[in-house]
Amino acid sequence: MGLVGISSPLGITSKSLESLLAGVATVGVASKLGVNTTRLQEFLDGKASVGVTQALGINLSGNATYLAQVNGTAGAIGLVIGFLLGQAKASKAS
Numbered sequence: 731m732g733l734v735g736i737s738s739p740l741g742i743t744s745k746s747l748e749s750l751l752a753g754v755a756t757v758g759v760a761s762k763l764g765v766n767t768t769r770l771q772e773f774l775d776g777k778a779s780v781g782v783t784q785a786l787g788i789n790l791s792g793n794a795t796y797l798a799q800v801n802g803t804a805g806a807i808g809l810v811i812g813f814l815l816g817q818a819k820a821s822k823a824s
Contacts, residue, residue: 740814741821750810753803762814773798774806786813 733744740747746758755770763770763785773782778794786809788794798806 739818740811741818742814750807753807759810759814762817763810770810773810774803776803776806786810 733747737744737747741762742750742756742758746756749756750759753774755767755774757767760767760770763782765779765781765785769779769782772779773794776795776799778788778798783790783794786794788797797809801808
């Protein structure tokens, strides 16, 4: 399965997924989260804003920052992909 097969259920382009996997925020991913690209990039870099925290369903930005810092960029990317998968699954169930 290529990036298209993975990105399609997430509701983003394969290019957006490729960028996300490289640790780079894109408009496509940020818009799915309901945040701007600057805030998403900050999260990928280890700092969470209130908007990203709320988008990911984490109750405190300190908790999200901690998760992003402890797990590094790869962990932050995993959280974003997990959220997008959950969002896609919830949309299908509706």
